[in-house]
Amino acid sequence: xxxxxxxxxxxxxxxxxxxxxxxxxxxxxxxxxxxxxxxxxxxxxxxxxxxxxxxxxxxxxxxxxxxxxxxxxxxxxxxxxxxxxxxxxxxxxxxxxxxxxxxxxxxxxxxxxxxxxxxxxxxxxxxxxxxxxxxxxxxxxxxxxxxxxxxxxxxxxxxxxxxxxxxxxxxxxxxxxxxxxxxxxxxxxxxxxxxxxxxxxxxxxxxxxxxxxxxxxxxxxxxxxxxxxxxxxxxxxxxxxxxxxxxxxxxxxxxxxxxxxxxxxxxxxxxxxxxxxxxxxxxxxxxxxxxxxxxxxxxxxxxxxxxxxxxxxxxxxxxxxxxxxxxxxxxxxxxxxxxxxxxxxxxxxxxxxxxxxxxxxxxxxxxxxxxxxxxxxxxxxxxxxxxxxxxxxxxxxxxxxxxxxxxxxxxxxxxxxxxxxxxxxxxxxxxxxxxxxxxxxxxxxxxxxxxxxxxxx
Ligand SMILES: [Zn+2]
Numbered sequence: 001x002x003x004x005x006x007x008x009x010x011x012x013x014x015x016x017x018x019x020x021x022x023x024x025x026x027x028x029x030x031x032x033x034x035x036x037x038x039x040x041x042x043x044x045x046x047x048x049x050x051x052x053x054x055x056x057x058x059x060x061x062x063x064x065x066x067x068x069x070x071x072x073x074x075x076x077x078x079x080x081x082x083x084x085x086x087x088x089x090x091x092x093x094x095x096x097x098x099x100x101x102x103x104x105x106x107x108x109x110x111x112x113x114x115x116x117x118x119x120x121x122x123x124x125x126x127x128x129x130x131x132x133x134x135x136x137x138x139x140x141x142x143x144x145x146x147x148x149x150x151x152x153x154x155x156x157x158x159x160x161x162x163x164x165x166x167x168x169x170x171x172x173x174x175x176x177x178x179x180x181x182x183x184x185x186x187x188x189x190x191x192x193x194x195x196x197x198x199x200x201x202x203x204x205x206x207x208x209x210x211x212x213x214x215x216x217x218x219x220x221x222x223x224x225x226x227x228x229x230x231x232x233x234x235x236x237x238x239x240x241x242x243x244x245x246x247x248x249x250x251x252x253x254x255x256x257x258x259x260x261x262x263x264x265x266x267x268x269x270x271x272x273x274x275x276x277x278x279x280x281x282x283x284x285x286x287x288x289x290x291x292x293x294x295x296x297x298x299x300x301x302x303x304x305x306x307x308x309x310x311x312x313x314x315x316x317x318x319x320x321x322x323x324x325x326x327x328x329x330x331x332x333x334x335x336x337x338x339x340x341x342x343x344x345x346x347x348x349x350x351x352x353x354x355x356x357x358x359x360x361x362x363x364x365x366x367x368x369x370x371x372x373x374x375x376x377x378x379x380x381x382x383x384x385x386x387x388x389x390x391x392x393x394x395x396x397x398x399x400x401x402x403x404x405x406x407x408x409x410x411x412x413x414x415x416x417x418x419x420x421x422x423x424x425x426x427x428x429x430x431x432x433x434x435x436x437x438x439x440x441x442x443x444x445x446x447x448x449x450x451x452x453x454x455x456x457x
Contacts, residue, residue, distance in 0.1 A: 002048030004029040004384075004421070009053030010391060011402045012037060014378040015060050015362045019355070021403060027058065029384040032197065032421030036380055055392040056415060057402045059358060060377050061121025061151075061385030062332040063365025065291035066232075066270040068323030069111035069125045069141065070099055073446040075328035085238045085300050086210075089168055092325060097131050097173050098449045104137045108144035110442045111330045113435055115321070116150055116424055119414040120332040121385040122365070122375055123150055124291075124320075126232065126270075128157025128207040129173050135183065142191055142200055148435065149424045151198075151385065153369060154191075155205035155232045156184045158220070160212045166248065167211050177216050181223055188227045196374055197383050199420065205232040209256060210244045217260035230266050230370065232291075236279070237271035238302050254279040263288065268368045270320065271296075272310070273303040280306065284313035289368035292360065294338040295329070296322035304346045307339070318365030319357075333389075333411045336361045340407055354407035383420055390415035390428075 005028050012025035014037070026042035028035045036043065074080070080091050104127070115123050123145075127138055138154050145152035158180040161167030167174075184204050192202040204224045206212040217233075224231045236242070236253045249256050254275065257263050265287030272283070272290050283290075292307050310317055319339055321330050336357040343352035366376025374383050389411050391402055399405035417425035424431060 002031070003046070004049045004051065005042055005045070005047045006051045006053050006058065006388075007042045009056055009058050009388070012058045012378060013355075013358070013403045015359055016377045016379050025053075025058070027378065027386070029418070029421050032384055034378060034380055034382050034384050034386075037378060051416070053388060056388040056390055057406060058378070058386055058388050059119070059403075059406070060362040061375070061387055061417070061419060062119050062336075062361040063318060063369065063371075063376060064115060064120050064123040064320055064330075064332055065268065065289075065318035065365045065368050066293055066320035066322055067111065067123055067125050067330065068127065068325070069108045069330075070096070070104055070127060070129070071323035071325035072107045072111040072114070072330065073099070073103060073442065073449055074325040075446075077325065077450050080325065083300075084240070085302060086168065086240045088300060088326070093169050093173065095449055096129050097170065099129060099131060099137075100134055101137065101140050103445050103449065104140050105144045106438050106442050106445055108141045109148055109435065109438045111324065112145055112148040112150045112152075113430065113438070114330040115332060116148065116417050116419075117413050117428075117430075118331040118333050119387040119389070119411075119417065121151055121387070121417065121419045122153065122369070122371075124153040124155060124203070124232070124369070126155045126157050126205050126207075128159055128205065128211070130175055131173050138187055139190070146199070149419050149422055149432075151375075151419055153201050153203060155203040156187050157205045157207050158184075158212060158216065159207045160216045161210070169211055174211075177213070177219065180216065181219055184220065184223055185227070188229055192227070192229055194228065197420065201229070201369075203230040203232050208234040208237075208241070209249070209253060210241060214249070214260060217262065221261045224266065230268065231262060232268050232270070233262075234271055235269040236274045237297075238300075239274060242274055254282060258282070268316075268318075270322065271302070271305065273297055273305045275306055277309070280309050280313050280315070284310070284315045287316075289316040289318065291318050291320040291368065292339060293320045293322035294342045295335060296326040298338070298342065299326050299328075304342060308343055308347050308351050316364065316367040317360055318368035319361045331412065332361055333406060333414075337407050337410055354404040357407050358403070384418055385420065386418050387414045388416040
C-alpha cells in the first residue's frame, strides 16, 4: 500500500467515458485508490515506490463476469472434449461429484492465479455443486481468493432438480430448497461487503433452468432482494435448453425468466446465445446484464451470441472465461481477442474493434456487477486495480498501435498486476512465490478426480 507512482508509461488506456489515452503518462496511487493521472511531468514525491513504465501499456484490471473455478481440475478431459452441453454435463457430473474442500481451495487458487496473470483483477465464480457432506465450500473458496489477492464475487450456486425429478444432475449433488436458502442467507451475512472498494461480494445463483425448480428461482430472488445482493444464472445457452423449457414450463427461456421474477436490473445472465430480437428488447428494457463467454460457446458448439445487437440495445455486457472445463483456460486477455474475432465472424470486420473488446472486459464487466463507480476504468477516486503489459516482448515487435496490439497481436500474460493498491504480479511473476506450490498439488488432485470412474490414466 502507501503512495506509489507509475511514471513514463508508454500508453495509459483509461477506458474513462471520454476514452482518453495518455502518452508518456503517469498515475498516482494512494492507499489503494487512484488519486491522479496525466501526461508529462509527474507530481513531486515522496513516494513509497516509483515504478517505471517504459515500453508498457496500462489498462484497468479486467473483470471476469462468469466462471466455475473448480473446473480448472477438469481441463481437456477425454470423453468430454467433443460433446455438446447436455451430454458434456451428464458425463462430467460423475467426476465433479468427487470435489471436496481441498479440491475447491487448490482449484480456486490455481484458477485465480491464471486470471491474475492474464490481467484480470476481479472475478466472479459460480459454484453450484455441493456433494453430500461438503457444505462450506464457498467459505473455502473465499479464503483461497483472499490468499491470491484477487477481488472476488462468489455466487452461491444451487441445484435442486435431480435426474429423478426430470433434471440433469445426479441426486447426490443436489440439495433441498431449505438447505440452499439457509446457506445463501448465512453466506450473505458472513461475507457480503456492500462498502465502496469491497474485496468480497456475494450473489445468489441457481444453476440453470434445467437443474432447479421454479420455486427455488422465485424464492432465491426474494431472498436476494431482501438482502440487496445480485442474482445470476445461465440462460439461453443451447437449443436443448430451449426445448427443455418449452417441454417442462411451456415457455421459452426469457418468458420463464420473467415468469419467475428475474427480468430485472439486479440480474446478470451467462451466455444468452439463443435470443429473438424481441427477447433482446425485453432484456435491455429490464436492465438485465450479460456475461459473454465466446470460447465456451465455441468449444461446446452452442452458437454465437448476438452480442452486437445487445450492445446496440444498450445492455450492460461483460466478458467471461466461463468454467475451465469448457474453455479450458482462465485467460481474460485471450478471451477479449476471442470476443472480437467471434463478433467479426458473425457481423463482419467492423463489428467490434480491439478497444471495444477491451471495454467489454473492463468497464463492461464492472457495469454488469454494478461496480462501475469503483472499478473498470482508470479515473481518480476509483480502486487501484490496474495492469501493465510489456510491449518489448516478441509478440508485439513492430506493432504500431500499442492498445490495439494487446488484442491483435494476442497478448497472453501481464507484466505487472495491481489489485486494490497491492502489487500481486511483478515482472510476469507472482510476488508471493509460495503460490506456485499449488500447481503440482492441483495436478495430483485432478488426476485422482478425473481418473475415478472414467478409465482415463
Ligand atoms: Zn457456466
